[in-house]
Amino acid sequence: MSDLRWLDDADDPARIALRQGLDEAERFTHSELMQRRVWARVSDPARTRRVTRNAFLRGALAASALTAVTVFAVERVQVGGPARPTALGPAEHAASDATTGAAAPTPQGQQLAVVAAAGAVVETGAGERLVRVLPRGARAELAPRTAVAVDEQGRPELRHGEVRFHVAPSAGGVDAKFSVRVASYRVVVAGARFVVKAEAQSISVAVEDGEAEIWNGSHVVRIGAGETWSSDAAAETAKRAGAPRASRERSPALAPVGETDSQVAEQDREDLAAARAARAASDPRRALALYEHLASRSGPAAENALYEIGGIYHDQLKQPAKAVAAWDRYRARYPNGLLRAEADLSVIDTLATLDGSEVGSRTLNEALAFLKRYPHSERRGEVSRVVGDLYRERGNYRAALDFYRAVPAAAGGADADDAAFGQAACLYALRDDGADAALRAYLAQRPHGRHARDAARLLGGASGGHDKETP
């Protein structure tokens, strides 16, 4: 079986680029800064008020600003290391010295890292570099032509030039943050190595290790290791968002799709909304009537409605036979529809819950057809397990084994569990020498598995001879 992912087999540039975009998308990284900040707000939850919003009022009043902020947030970060050259050179990995205030190693002829007193202004001239330990323990490497002021509370402000800060991770607590002011921005970290650069027209921050937040008023942007932020991009996008444009046309790339496709008639849209509302309000009969009405038309809304009818029969009305009939209607009308695979799977899932040898045969045929039609489906493991179960029920253990073996271990908890036990049970039924080992392996890997008791029973039977038990 192939392990192709969605769009791995894409052959047109747009879909290839989409797969690339997904592969390159930022993975979630936990933010300690955010955790601390939110804790400061909820540490006394009995007194904390919920954040209230009047979406409509605020949305309307702040419409233009929001657009700017949205774009600001979206375009804020570049990944892959500092985009701008740094005058500081490679980082020194001596941050631990900073916490003690001790003199640090001084590569490239830099001066000893001495403590910068509160209230002092530290400056470097052309070609001069300095390393200073700030009153709160952070270490600052100043590039040439840089000025850093330290206020009475020991907080630094970069006035111009470029500084690399090393801030050792602190032991926690909401006050254990370090911040640097630069123009109207505040860079906040909890433990990081980062470079702040203040030029005549722009501010930039590059995080080398850890994470940083850049605050401007109540707006905040969060960046992680390898990312840079620049005020240029923010200013530029804000300017663009506020500027009039010749065309008010919506970009084709951003046109709504699917159920809100512009091709869908307004009436369809209203009916669709009403059908969804009825379904959500547990009024399946009304939802059914509305979906049937939609299905009698054409277009994407009709296709979607026909599929949803099956769902209502299945989920809310508990009428599986009618659900299958509805999905059959869908497949007959849209043999290559967008929801065809979903309809096939829904039919298999539903038939698998029904009794009767005729139903069993149909389920088997449906499942085999699915595997043939979608050999790379991500749900092939689940369907293979169903086929394995059906063959095992029929006593065709060799065929069952083949399908159980096709279930990847990563298929998901229940399916992988069922398939593992199914294999062992088939081997047991075939009086295969590997049955005991397979049952033992099942119990070892899944001591509390869904079939642990059955596996133990078969092992007990095996100890007295295979004739005693039937899997």
Add this chain to the structure above:
Amino acid sequence: MVKREGIERTPTDLAGRSGPEARERDMVRRCVEGDTTAWRALYDRHFPDVERLVASLGIVDAEADDICQEIFVIIYKNLARFRGEARLSTWIYRLATREAIRFARRRRLMRGLAELFAREKRDPAQADWSESEAGRRHYLRQLLDRLPPERRLALVLYEIEGVPVSEIARISDCAENTVWTRLHRARTELEKLAQDAP
């Protein structure tokens, strides 16, 4: 010969299985009684999960702070109702998912309104968006913003985070089949958007 030793559960196993649940119930009881240490422990343990859920819906920066605050206040206020019938993490996920999706819907509506009232529409994608990593990432975010929250959650967790469907179902408090359907539809919408791109 197959021996039965080692197969049956021992009293230690049973104690081990009931241990976490009992500890959770005790932690919740202490929170309800006003024990701030217990509340901090609960917060520290479950914050990353809530944060990931919120991030998956595209809620970032200051908005993420707000919604996380809101979720934990709701959790605290509802802790007295926690009966221990499900794992605490599952119960928290349910509350958090409901609230985060509600927030994401509101936010989507706000953005729709913002576009309506703004003097201009959102920037179109750059013609060469597919040629650079930054362009693709930016464009992908724009596309994801157009998905309903439930579908976006399923797609991001599955395609980007690599979370198994069974886990997404638990996070979203729905059946695995529902997750597959959402995933399928999200993919279909994204493909259509990508193919319609200039």
